[in-house]
Amino acid sequence: MRKFWWKYLGAAILVYVILAGMLIPLKPGVLEISPSTAQAAQTMTFTVEGYNTNYDKASSSIRAWLRSDDDHGLTASEITVVDYNTLNVTFNIPKWLPYESKVKYFSLILDNEIDGASVLPSAVSLTQEVPNLARAKALWPQGNIKDLHTNEVISFPYRNILYETIRNLYFHVSLWLAMMILFIVSVFYSIKYLRTFNKDFDDKALALTSSGLMFGILGLITGSIWAKHTWGTYWTWQEIKLNMTAVAMLIYAAYFILRSSMEDSERKSRISSVYNIFAFAALIPLLYVIPRLTSSLHPGNGGNPTFGSEDLDNTMRMVFYPAVIGFTLLGLWISTLIYRIEKIKDKLYDRV
Amino acid sequence: MKKSTLLLFFLQLILVFPLSAQSDNPDFFRSIGKIYVVVAVIMAVFLGILLFLIYLDRKVTKLENQIKENE
Numbered sequence: 001m002r003k004f005w006w007k008y009l010g011a012a013i014l015v016y017v018i019l020a021g022m023l024i025p026l027k028p029g030v031l032e033i034s035p036s037t038a039q040a041a042q043t044m045t046f047t048v049e050g051y052n053t054n055y056d057k058a059s060s061s062i063r064a065w066l067r068s069d070d071d072h073g074l075t076a077s078e079i080t081v082v083d084y085n086t087l088n089v090t091f092n093i094p095k096w097l098p099y100e101s102k103v104k105y106f107s108l109i110l111d112n113e114i115d116g117a118s119v120l121p122s123a124v125s126l127t128q129e130v131p132n133l134a135r136a137k138a139l140w141p142q143g144n145i146k147d148l149h150t151n152e153v154i155s156f157p158y159r160n161i162l163y164e165t166i167r168n169l170y171f172h173v174s175l176w177l178a179m180m181i182l183f184i185v186s187v188f189y190s191i192k193y194l195r196t197f198n199k200d201f202d203d204k205a206l207a208l209t210s211s212g213l214m215f216g217i218l219g220l221i222t223g224s225i226w227a228k229h230t231w232g233t234y235w236t237w238q239e240i241k242l243n244m245t246a247v248a249m250l251i252y253a254a255y256f257i258l259r260s261s262m263e264d265s266e267r268k269s270r271i272s273s274v275y276n277i278f279a280f281a282a283l284i285p286l287l288y289v290i291p292r293l294t295s296s297l298h299p300g301n302g303g304n305p306t307f308g309s310e311d312l313d314n315t316m317r318m319v320f321y322p323a324v325i326g327f328t329l330l331g332l333w334i335s336t337l338i339y340r341i342e343k344i345k346d347k348l349y350d351r352v
Numbered sequence: 353m354k355k356s357t358l359l360l361f362f363l364q365l366i367l368v369f370p371l372s373a374q375s376d377n378p379d380f381f382r383s384i385g386k387i388y389v390v391v392a393v394i395m396a397v398f399l400g401i402l403l404f405l406i407y408l409d410r411k412v413t414k415l416e417n418q419i420k421e422n423e
Contacts (some may be wrong), residue, residue, distance in 0.1 A: 026385065163386045165389045165390055171390070221400065222393045222396050334404065338408065341415065348418055348422070
């Protein structure tokens with residue numbers, strides 16, 4: 001039992017990941033505002049729907065602004081609390097907007113002492129008759145959105161469209177990183193086999209590739225479910241990363257077809273070891289180079305490093321990194337099972 | 353029940369569960385901040401690993417039978 005401590009460690013980490021990943025709440029945010037269009041030079045009352053908010057408890061400290069891209073803010077003239085997640089916000093919209101164009105989107109910013117500040121980007125589109133930038137600047141003061149509260153509660157970031165599915169980071173992205181680690185170790189053993197021609201190393205490479213491919217296929221399935229509810233489709237051929245990973249998974253699936261197509265044990269081991277190295281060499285550009293050359297729906301693609309501070313805050317790191325370690329250990333555990341099965345097979349069929 | 357039918361059953365669970373739940377109520381997966389999407393993803397991971405265990409189980413059974421034959 002002491003020898004296999006890492007298996008139990010892996011299981012314990014995954015239990016922590018599921019508990020922390022599901023129980024830590026989302027930061028308060030703004031779900032919706034209605035109506036989402038208005039004319040200049042009128043008094044307009046909007047109904048704002050919040051998420052995880054405490055408007056009823058913090059009613060005295062609620063403030064609201066409509067904000068332009070270059071930080072011109074219009075303060076709400078009246079705010080009434082309906083219940084814990086519904087507000088009626090009234091704005092006296094001036095005749096002129098701080099833009100030359102007739103129609104422009106403005107963000108809604110809400111702040112109160114319990115929930116902290118939250119933003120709904122491009123919340124309301126306002127229409128003006130005759131633009132007059134000079135007079136608008138006085139009516140939309142710059143830099144009046146200040147003294148915002150921060151939320152100190154341990155929580156995950158609130159993102160529109162994503163909402164709670166931001167938790168999928170621990171159950172989708174970590175699978176891919178675990179797969180990558182398993183494939184790297186697998187290539188290491190394939191090289192070792194080609195140097196020594198010891199069948200043990202080839203068995204290890206096979207075991208690691210099997211569990212790695214399992215994680216890869218699970219990554220595709222979980223990503224597909226996630227995509228359906230955030231991008232609106234299970235699979236899109238326009239998204240380069242989906243296509244490239246599908247190709248990479250097919251290349252790795254061919255590894256097993258190649259193995260089963262050969263009778264002679266030594267030939268099988270040699271050719272599949274060489275194939276494994278080439279498959280890995282193809283995997284790196286397919287997953288990490290090509291998707292970054294073009295635009296992609298995946299965060300961090302199209303030139304940026306994968307995890308920017310925008311997408312992953314410190315609370316998420318506390319769950320995400322253990323998730324990667326946990327899934328890797330689980331994959332190694334499954335690999336040892338396959339390895340032991342292969343060893344018994346070798347003995348049974350007198351393969352060396 | 354044959355093992356292949358069992359396999360098919362779990363495969364159906366993975367593929368059809370998100371679809372069928374959605375057809376009953378189009379807003380089910382989008383309710384409560386889309387939390388059921390996370391539940392579906394965790395279920396998919398769990399069922400995937402379960403399927404893989406069943407596959408390994410069959411492999412071991414085959415070996416056991418082979419050893420029995422040899423004796």
